[in-house]
Structures are given as C-alpha cells and as structure tokens.
C-alpha cells in the first residue's frame with residue numbers, strides 16, 4: 424500500500440524529530456511523524472533525559488525571558504551569572520579535544536538561546552536548574568554558567584509539551600511505526616517504507632524526509648562492532664528503540680559517515696540499574712557526584728582525576744573510564760564530610776551503600792576489591808591533599824592533591840571521618856557520537872560531498888559534533904537546533920520539489 428505524497432515525513436519522535444515536525448508545520452508543510460515506540464514509550468532518549476539545557480545567556484534579562492515567573496526573592500538569593508557564546512564554543516572545543524566541527528558547533532551555540540525561546544511558544548516551560556549548581560553557601564546559590572535551566576517536568580514534561588503542540592497543530596503522529604527503508608528516486612529520497620506494530624508494511628511518499636531516529640546505543644551488535652570490545656556489557660540509560668535504523672538507511676542512500684563512530688556518551692551508573700531505561704521509574708541510577716570523593720577499581724586503585732573540571736564537562740567520559748577497569752566495575756568512596764554533598768540519586772532506598780565505621784572495615788566489606796591496595800590508595804590520597812587552599816564547591820577551587828600519579832585537581836577532601844560509604848557502579852551508555860555528515864541546512868551529504876536531494880538529518884544522528892566527551896545539556900539543545908533547521912529546510916526543499924514537478928508537467 425502507498426500513501427502520500429506529503430511534504431515532510433519525519434522519522435523519530437524525540438526532541439529532534441518533534442522540533443522538525445513543528446518547524447515544518449509552522450512553515451506551511453503537510454507533515455507526518457513516525458515514532459517507532461508505542462505511545463506509552465514515546466519520546467526516545469529525550470523522555471529519559473534530565474531536561475538540562477545548555478544555552479548562551481547574557482545575564483539576568485535573558486534568564487527572565489526563559490523564566491518569566493522568577494520572583495524577586497529567588498533572584499536576590501541567586502547569582503545566575505552568564506554564559507557567553509565564546510565560552511560555550513570553547514567548552515565544546517575543549518571537551519572534544521579540538522575535534523568538533525566548527526560549523527556545527529557554531530550553529531548550536533548561536534541558535535541555542537533562540538531555540539529555547541522558540542520551544543516556549545510550543546508549550547515548553549523551564550525551571551532554574553538548581554541540581555547542577557554548587558551547593559548553597561549561606562542560602563546563596565552561584566550558577567556555574569552553562570546549563571542554567573531545565574525543562575519543567577524534565578524529559579517527560581518536555582516530551583508531553585511537544586506532542587501536545589503537534590496534536591493541536593493537527594500533525595499526524597503514527598506510533599509503533601518503524602521506518603525500515605528509504606524510497607529512492609534517482610539520487611534522491613522520496614519517502615520511506617514503514618512497518619507498523621501489526622507487522623504490515625506500507626510506503627509513505629514524501630517530498631522531503633527528516634531522519635531523527637537517534638544513534639545505535641541500544642543495538643548490542645552495532646555497539647560492539649563500532650565502539651569496541653566491552654561495550655556489549657553496557658547498560659543503556661535511555662530508550663530501547665535507538666538501534667541505528669536511521670543511520671543504516673542514510674548510509675544505504677549514500678550518506679557520508681562522519682564523526683567519532685567509536686565514541687559515545689557514557690556515565691558512571693548504579694550497578695543494579697536495569698538493562699534499558701525504564702519510563703515507569705524515576706531515574707535513580709545516576710552516580711555523578713564522584714568529584715566529592717574518589718573512584719577506585721577492583722585492584723584498589725584510583726583511575727581518573729575526579730576533580731578535573733566541573734561535573735558537566737567530565738561525567739560523559741567517565742562511563743568509558745569505568746568500562747576500561749577490571750570487570751568494568753568501580754566503587755565511589757565518600758566519608759561523613761562528603762556524604763551530605765551527594766544528590767538524592769544516591770539515596771534510593773532500594774539500594775543501601777556499603778558502610779563502615781573505619782576505613783579498614785570498609786576495605787573488608789568491599790567484596791571483589793584488593794583490600795590492602797585500597798587502604799594504601801586512601802592513605803596516599805589523604806597524604807597528598809593540599810591544606811593551603813580552602814574547599815569551595817561553588818567553583819573550581821584548585822584544592823587538589825600534590826605528587827600523585829593520578830591527581831585530583833579540585834575539591835579534594837581527605838577521606839577520614841566515619842562513617843565511610845562505598846557506592847558500586849558500572850557504566851551506562853547514553854548515546855553514540857557517530858553519525859552522518861550534514862551541511863548548515865541539515866541536508867545529508869553523500870560520499871562525493873553533494874547533498875542528497877530530499878534527505879535531512881537532526882539530533883543524535885548528526886556526526887561531527889561530539890568526540891570523546893560532551894558538555895552536559897548540549898544533547899537536547901543541539902537536537903532542537905538541528906531539528907528546527909531541518910524542519911524549515913525540508914519544507915523549503917519540498918516546495919522546490921513541487922515547483923520542479925509542475926515545471927516538468929508544464930514543459931511536457
């Protein structure tokens with residue numbers, strides 16, 4: 424069966440696809456969105472996200488635009504700071520070790536604030552992102568810059584607002600609809616074959632197709648093939664539906680692979696977490712407060728600089744660091760002075776940490792850890808902590824260690840006050856970095872360097888932006904930026920296609 428033609432077919436119902444569908448609808452296109460997941464699980468990784476949004480803001484006036492309900496008392500106790508474009512651009516460059524494509528980074532940075540304002544017009548609201556800032560000092564909170572706001576209702580709130588907006592606009596959304604192949608016409612793309620949950624297949628013709636179906640983090644075979652040995656054992660933090668379909672279809676259509684296909688975002692993750700994200704339980708598996716303590720492996724040794732930088736600029740690469748340890752496991756160690764700094768994620772009542780009143784007793788209770796080496800590690804670490812710099816979690820305080828092969832550069836406090844706690848962790852994959860090459864209009868570029876007519880891509884599918892690591896809060900924003908651009912460009916492309924067809928008819 425064949426349906427259509429419509430102007431724009433969007434494949435994928437996370438923030439990239441939803442932004443594309445909204446933008447194309449605003450531009451006057453007839454739009455249809457295919458979401459592989461059933462309605463109850465719609466929304467991809469976006470739904471699982473914490474809703475943190477990294478965008479440029481110049482100061483309190485920009486913050487007020489995003490948070491129109493902000494009251495005077497909150498403003499008085501908060502230093503929101505600012506996040507200039509050049510700092511955002513530099514942060515992407517720094518964490519990706521200079522490899523991020525400057526054209527893609529520039530687009531994300533320059534459009535970041537505007538895209539958040541644009542999402543508000545589709546019903547998205549924001550709250551201050553208190554959880555990612557320094558703990559209050561005398562009731563006063565200092566923002567680090569970077570991600571200052573989160574979507575109200577976090578990932579689920581963001582997703583519900585955008586689907587509601589699509590519904591109000593009358594855009595047709597098909598759930599349980601998996602795109603399996605692109606329809607081709609010459610060098611170009613003119614729709615997609617779709618399999619629905621009843622097993623039926625049909626073709627949907629469209630003048631433009633936007634692929635926004637995420638990466639391949641949920642496919643164990645692709646993960647192992649591209650990321651390498653060990654990644655088969657990863658826990659998936661988000662959706663089970665991102666298995667690389669869009670990437671496969673784009674490559675089959677001649678798209679140019681781009682970016683770090685062996686790289687991904689992965690965080691340290693509670694060892695008891697389920698194999699995939701579960702939309703029915705709030706996320707309790709984050710173990711991102713490592714900067715207050717130390718990580719140790721089964722050999723009893725530290726293996727990363729826990730205080731190398733602000734958490735948002737390091738956590739996405741520490742999943743890989745844990746993966747590379749013996750058994751792909753690790754423990755985070757805290758004492759009575761650092762436990763109060765931990766977030767509520769560490770207080771999930773279903774999992775008690777390993778506790779002891781002496782560090783020696785803790786060593787005995789850490790099953791699978793070389794106890795003597797662990798005690799040596801703690802002793803050497805405690806001896807190396809600087810005393811001449813005050814501890815200040817509201818900024819990179821420079822209170823580090825001296826003389827260790829693996830330093831801790833900031834926030835170093837001795838592990839010395841009982842009781843002591845160990846939290847067992849493993850690694851959770853968030854999304855993959857490898858993707859396809861796009862141009863500044865999100866047109867998919869083929870291996871000869873030319874745009875593939877009718878094909879656009881957005882979100883996690885875009886390669887070339889993230890390498891090795893990622894600045895927290897830029898996944899959602901980059902997906903919205905590219906999604907909005909893709910929706911607009913796809914509508915323009917579809918009008919051009921209509922003009923070409925009618926010219927051809929007129930010329931006959």
Ligand SMILES: Cc1cc2nc3c(=O)[nH]c(=O)nc-3n(C[C@H](O)[C@H](O)[C@H](O)COP(=O)(O)OP(=O)(O)OC[C@H]3O[C@@H](n4cnc5c(N)ncnc54)[C@H](O)[C@@H]3O)c2cc1C
Nearest residue numbers: 435437439459467468469473475602661882883896898899
């Ligand atoms: C636990 C977790 C927390 C996170 N927290 C944050 C955060 O706070 N801030 C931030 O910026 N980023 C965060 N991220 C990353 C962020 O969620 C992603 O970068 C972003 O959501 C990507 O959007 P997307 O639309 O490209 O992909 P997704 O949201 O994953 O959407 C892809 C969609 O494609 C659909 N799909 C797949 N295959 C097909 C097919 N064949 N046919 C049709 N549909 C298909 C899927 O069902 C899915 O709906 C987090 C991710 C996770 C997992």
